[in-house]
Amino acid sequence: MEWSADEPAPLDWTREQRSGLIDWAERSRQEHGFAWLDDDGRPRAEQGVQTWITARTTHVAALHSREHAGAAADLAEHGVRALRTSLYDSEHGGWFSTVAFDGSPTDTDKAAYQHAFVLLAAATASGAGVPAAPDLLAEATATVVDRFWDAEPGRAVESFDRAFTRGEDYRGANSNMHMVEAFLATRAATGDHVWALRALGIADFLIRRQAAAHGYRLPEHYTAEWEVLPDYNRDRPADPFRPYGWTPGHSLEWARLLLHVEAALEEPPAWLLTAAEALFSTAVEAAWARDGADGFCYTLDWDDEPVIRERMHWVATEAAAAAHALHTRTGDSAYADRARTWWNHVRARFVDGAENWRHELGPDNRPSATVWSGRPDVYHAYTALAFAAGTPIPGYEVLRPGDVPEGSTGT
Template sequence: MVRSAHDPAPPAWASAQRDGLVAWAERARHPHGFAWLDDSGRPREEEGVHTWITARTTHVSALHARERGGAAGELAEHGVRALLDSLHDGEHGGWFSRVDFEGAPADTGKAGYQHAFVLLAAATSCGSGVTGADRLLGRACAAVTERFWDEAAGRAVEGFDRGWTRAEPYGGANSNMHMVEAFLATTAATGDPVWAERALRIADFFVREQAAPNGHRLAEHYTADWTAEPDYNRDRPDDPFRPYGWTPGHSLEWARLLLHLEAALPAPPAWLLPEAEALFATAVRGAWARDGADGFCYTLDWQDRPVVGAHMHWVATEAIAAAEALFRRTGHDSYAGLARDWWTHLRACFIDGADNWRHELDARNRPARTVWRGRPDVYHAYTALAFACDLAIPGFAVRTAQPDGAA
């Protein structure tokens, strides 16, 4: 994107923000991984150490180390060690969802969501030369392939008990979306195209088979045989991982991932770009400024009425990243304009000091804690800033706009 003197996210500012986010994440360092921080940057002991937070922090640290080296590299090494040791189940394989502050398993379930992020962290760390990352990637590839990947269905199952004896009777779009992200990073790290091919199969099901016939509103929740459950968690609409209704922020993430998938495939199908644009347009139309104030509504019902009107920082950052990716792919100035508008909104409402981003606001953009307590991770914010800095991230390229008439 062409930057100007009036750019709300100039590269120097965005670069400093990335430094600040990694410094904030360093506060979460714990002997067994990375802790969940409160609003002041103190670890929340009651949460223990989550695998998804540890893996996402490792991923961000490895990305930062690729450019900066130094402390970020050491932080990534710490994360890799924790994923190889404290959070790994040495008896049954795979990764615990959470351990307590003493390192004892606190949630022994084996979740696809958690394993997707372990795979992502391992692939990114391998690409950055982090010590131990190759061993972690080997373990993660094996666990995902042997336990989670359903070759017949062409998507990933949701989870198991500790001993892999009982599969959860649920299918999730969220965990599969992050598998797409992890698979693309793994293809980049290993050179093995099978991971990108698997990512395409996942995307084909959720985007073309599920979202497109439903006006590009994606059902998040499914039975074990992949029948959509549109009323799932109607009585728990603000669940942070499985909320009722459809989640525009995930549609924005899917839009960007479809563009990355297009760039990763030697012969990408023609539907990836138009479906990315349709997902993006539907999400923005449904979620932006629904309650009289700027911001993206967290969830909508199937008539596009707000269910949880809170504004999440992760949705704003994913909207920016998707808009910037679509601008690079199409050259359409409208996408660049939206990214600038949303950066202005994000800087005015979410950034709380040099290295501190609020995770949640209410519908009037006041600090809130309806869904998220504290500030557990910096992964989404770092993604948006990476686009503002034009970083080249292996596995997450975007094909650039071509002159009229070019292939």
């Protein structure tokens, strides 16, 4: 297919790529869920079957099955089945973080990050009509509310041991961000508006209060009392889930999520759009081609100096998705121009023609594995392609100019 730099994500190409991503996900299928793949598409036994990968793959398969049944529907059913059996802890409830390829638990901690994706997968699969998904959704909503939702601050706690007897003295923005996504999908699947209000509460604290107070650079790490830990993991800056500093890719992801929260509310506050644009512009200015080469630097310190300079495909795709969402919401053509820039970057640097995309590049835009080795899953790429194609995703709606409901507040 001919590639035009002026139209880097044509409709036929996005359809072809999404189908290719589903084919890639098929390679990860294991008896007990979905595996982490290496660069050649081979399952990595040393990583086991991880709940977050299985749930994200189930979510993507369920989304694809809404338009294309067949293999995608079968993958979604397999994922739901694995989440209801092999990965579920029938003794204490909740989901193991990891099981081995033979189904035996290898990491029995219960983490909010993984549970957010179980809830997301269950909601999406329920909306797509996947058998047994409503039962999974009922179990997931109960577990999230009973175990992870701290109603007083209105945010999720981070993690527990297997029996939910000991909690971690840490709170994270990353897991709460994905709870927002899962809550919006749950609202779409159930019609229960309380999930949108919970999502707004998380966003209000992390973005309107914390990010805004730090120049729209979101602190990711907190104590159990929700006090900022600015130096957390300074000695381990490349931690794949809790890196030191601030993460521009999360700011771009949040920019899109705030617009989904806005669309889910009957009377959305005006700050959601304002904050989305501020997060977007701050991240782009600070991280895009920050060190001279195209691409987003993965993490920055609090003076906006690059810490981890590697480029991740998920950051570039979230940038494109956020640009699409902001263009839809505002009508500003500058956002469409940004999306074109980043799709050109993705196609030139990340898409390798092997049904899946390189996960990480070095500062020279050559393949790297400093933070992420192999190709864990297709979740970010698939979502961005769906946005580029204008494909509706329940819980991911975006208002258009003039659509803001009367009575929306400015607070």
